[in-house]
Amino acid sequence: xxxxxxxxxxxxxxxxxxxxxxxxxxxxxxxxxxxxxxxxxxxxxxxxxxxxxxxxxxxxxxxxxxxxxxxxxxxxxxxxxxxxxxxxxxxxxxx
Amino acid sequence: xxxxxxxxxxxxxxxxxxxxxxxxxxxxxxxxxxxxxxxxxxxxxxxxxxxxxxxxxxxxxxxxxxxxxxxxxxxxxxxxxxxxxxxxxxxxxxxxxxxxxxxxxxxxxxxxxxxxxxxxxxxxxxxxxxxxxxxxxxxxxxxxxxxxxxxxxxxxxxxxxxxxxxxxxxxxxxxxxxxxxxxxxxxxxxxxxxxxxxxxxxxxxxxxxxxxxxxxxxxxxxxxxxxxxxxxxxxxxxxxxxxxxxxxxxxxxxxxxxxxxxxxxxxxxxxxxxxxxxxxxxxxxxxxxxxxxxxxxxxxxxxxxxxxxxxxxxxxxxxxxxxxxxxxxxxxxxxxxxxxxxxxxxxxxxxxxxxxxxxxxxxxxxxxxxxxxxxxxxxxxxxxxxxxxxxxxxxxxxxxxxxxxxxxxxxxxxxxxxxxxxxxxxxxxxxxxxxxxxxxxxxxxxxxxxxxxxxxxxxxxxxxxxxxxxxxxxxxxxxxxxxxxxxxxxxxxxx
Numbered sequence: 307x308x309x310x311x312x313x314x315x316x317x318x319x320x321x322x323x324x325x326x327x328x329x330x331x332x333x334x335x336x337x338x339x340x341x342x343x344x345x346x347x348x349x350x351x352x353x354x355x356x357x358x359x360x361x362x363x364x365x366x367x368x369x370x371x372x373x374x375x376x377x378x379x380x381x382x383x384x385x386x387x388x389x390x391x392x393x394x395x396x397x398x399x400x401x
Numbered sequence: 402x403x404x405x406x407x408x409x410x411x412x413x414x415x416x417x418x419x420x421x422x423x424x425x426x427x428x429x430x431x432x433x434x435x436x437x438x439x440x441x442x443x444x445x446x447x448x449x450x451x452x453x454x455x456x457x458x459x460x461x462x463x464x465x466x467x468x469x470x471x472x473x474x475x476x477x478x479x480x481x482x483x484x485x486x487x488x489x490x491x492x493x494x495x496x497x498x499x500x501x502x503x504x505x506x507x508x509x510x511x512x513x514x515x516x517x518x519x520x521x522x523x524x525x526x527x528x529x530x531x532x533x534x535x536x537x538x539x540x541x542x543x544x545x546x547x548x549x550x551x552x553x554x555x556x557x558x559x560x561x562x563x564x565x566x567x568x569x570x571x572x573x574x575x576x577x578x579x580x581x582x583x584x585x586x587x588x589x590x591x592x593x594x595x596x597x598x599x600x601x602x603x604x605x606x607x608x609x610x611x612x613x614x615x616x617x618x619x620x621x622x623x624x625x626x627x628x629x630x631x632x633x634x635x636x637x638x639x640x641x642x643x644x645x646x647x648x649x650x651x652x653x654x655x656x657x658x659x660x661x662x663x664x665x666x667x668x669x670x671x672x673x674x675x676x677x678x679x680x681x682x683x684x685x686x687x688x689x690x691x692x693x694x695x696x697x698x699x700x701x702x703x704x705x706x707x708x709x710x711x712x713x714x715x716x717x718x719x720x721x722x723x724x725x726x727x728x729x730x731x732x733x734x735x736x737x738x739x740x741x742x743x744x745x746x747x748x749x750x751x752x753x754x755x756x757x758x759x760x761x762x763x764x765x766x767x768x769x770x771x772x773x774x775x776x777x778x779x780x781x782x783x784x785x786x787x788x789x790x791x792x793x794x795x796x797x798x799x800x801x802x803x804x805x806x807x808x809x810x811x812x813x814x815x816x817x818x819x820x821x822x823x824x825x826x827x828x829x830x831x832x833x834x835x836x837x838x839x840x841x842x843x844x845x846x847x848x849x850x851x852x853x854x855x856x857x858x859x860x861x862x863x864x865x866x867x868x869x870x871x872x873x874x875x876x877x878x879x880x881x882x883x884x885x886x887x888x889x890x891x892x893x894x895x896x
Contacts, residue, residue, distance in 0.1 A: 313771075317767050317770050318767060319751075321754075321767045321770040322727075322747070322754055323751060323754045323755050323763050323766065323767065324748075324754070325755070325763075333764075333767070336826070336827060337767070339826045339828055340768055340827060340828060341768075341771075343711075343712055343715065343828045343831075344712045344715055344772075344785075345712075346712045347712050347713060347716070347781075347784050348784075350706065350784075352784060352787040352791070355788075355790050355791060356787065356790055357783050357786035357787045357789075357790065358786045358787075358789040358790045358793065359786075360614075360644075361789075361842075361844030362599070362600055362601050362646065362869060364601070364646065366643050367643060367647070369640075381502040382733075384500070384502060385498070385499050385502075385733065385734035385735070386732065386733055387731060387734075387735070387736070387737035388737065394732050394733060396746050396749065397745050397748075399745070
């Protein structure tokens with residue numbers, strides 16, 4: 307599997323990272339180096355092997371479905387690059 | 402009194418309890434050393450006011466006789482830990498200006514035990530790197546040099562600032578985190594002890610997430626005893642981290658008898674790599690002799706899927722990172738790019754992330770995005786998770802066969818020069834973690850112990866890998882190795 311410029315562009319778009327056109331060839335090369343390294347995994351016989359979901363077998367704890375925290379909007383907004391009237395502010399989303 | 406900063410935690414604890422020294426004196430001595438060590442670029446956010454306040458509180462507790470083991474001990478905290486009101490950037494530009502409104506569980510537990518925070522420590526951006534060269538703060542520099550050669554060396558990564566600070570006696574110990582080797586490799590590069598506990602031993606709450614199924618916090622210390630003491634304060638169940646284990650925390654220090662008679666130490670043949678430097682090979686053999694002389698039985702073992710650990714890691718870790726780092730979108734915290742006329746929310750995300758993330762982080766986020774994307778999820782991500790199952794099974798089988806611990810080299814080389822790897826492709830850098838990454842994939846505890854110097858006079862470490870949850874036994878084996886190795890070398894001060 308080899309990554310072409312179009313795939314590199316699509317991956318950057320999916321990752322929401324702006325990559326200038328002139329940077330795409332180098333990026334595609336790096337992807338190909340890393341994916342080439344990962345290809346080794348195809349040598350492993352994984353027939354009948356379950357994908358790992360939890361490295362230490364454990365049952366997740368349960369708790370009552372009740373509110374345990376909240377009521378501090380100022381703290382939640384305190385690090386926002388732009389917050390107004392108790393909300394996070396972003397560029398216009400809907401026309 | 403500058404020798405105060407050279408104390409181990411255990412020595413300082415005794416002197417504090419006897420009233421021979423105060424935490425304020427210890428803390429002031431460390432702050433002076435930090436002040437004079439700008440060339441190492443280890444401490445990137447200084448918190449002298451927090452430190453002095455905590456030191457005075459610790460002295461008050463000591464005076465009342467209420468003194469847990471870590472009470473009054475000055476520490477450095479890796480920048481990955483969120484610390485309330487103190488910059489916590491994970492070494493990234495994208496978190497510039499972020500002041501957490503909360504405290505990570507691990508740092509809170511250390512503070513509850515009376516520990517003192519001197520400041521935040523340099524690291525690779527989002528803990529992605531093996532040389533501390535991907536940090537937004539610039540490189541951390543090792544206090545070690547190759548003889549009289551003034552070339553700057555890497556302290557390793559990602560916990561490079563932690564390693565440099567402890568090795569240079571700027572603090573008594575430091576916190577680190579380890580996703581593929583980020584505690585053990587830097588510890589080995591600078592001649593200190595670094596412990597990655599069993600996955601789930603320490604809460605991950607409040608630690609900036611890289612790869613959640615692999616990340617684990619641990620102590621970076623001057624001795625094995627200090628690692629045992631500090632782990633005791635860091636570990637424990639936390640309802641805020643559903644993967645933290647609800648298991649009692651044993652007295653790790655009490656396990657340090659140094660008696661390893663009858664212990665079975667496994668030597669995995671797959672860790673004998675082609676092209677491994679002779680010195681690493683020789684150190685590994687000496688380590689086996691030391692443990693044999695101490696009464697342990699050395700057993701040849703096989704971990705057949707070892708060579709697939711790094712490729713599996715470079716699917717799983719980027720996949721988890723791409724998901725975890727999706728939160729850096731310029732909305733809730735940190736950096737937001739300046740927008741042009743007409744830019745919408747997508748441009749805001751794309752420009753913010755392009756400006757805020759460094760090259761290695763972008764690379765890994767995009768690789769992770771690719772392996773999780775439609776059509777490739779099974780071929781890459783699910784295959785890697787199945788290989789991970791096999792890697793863990795390899796370890797389970799040798800432990801079931803009676804092996805108590807596994808001895809390996811910690812790193813495939815001594816520390817390299819900053820910039821020396823800049824022309825290498827990313828995979829060459831990834832090979833630094835070849836001996837450590839298996840441990841994260843299997844969720845096991847691993848410890849790096851300084852064991853010798855190479856021909857250039859640089860430290861080399863050996864790694865011991867233990868059974869899950871048996872850090873106490875692992876620390877005891879490490880203690881026996883430490884005593885036999887008798888590593889006492891220190892870097893000559895040039896900074």
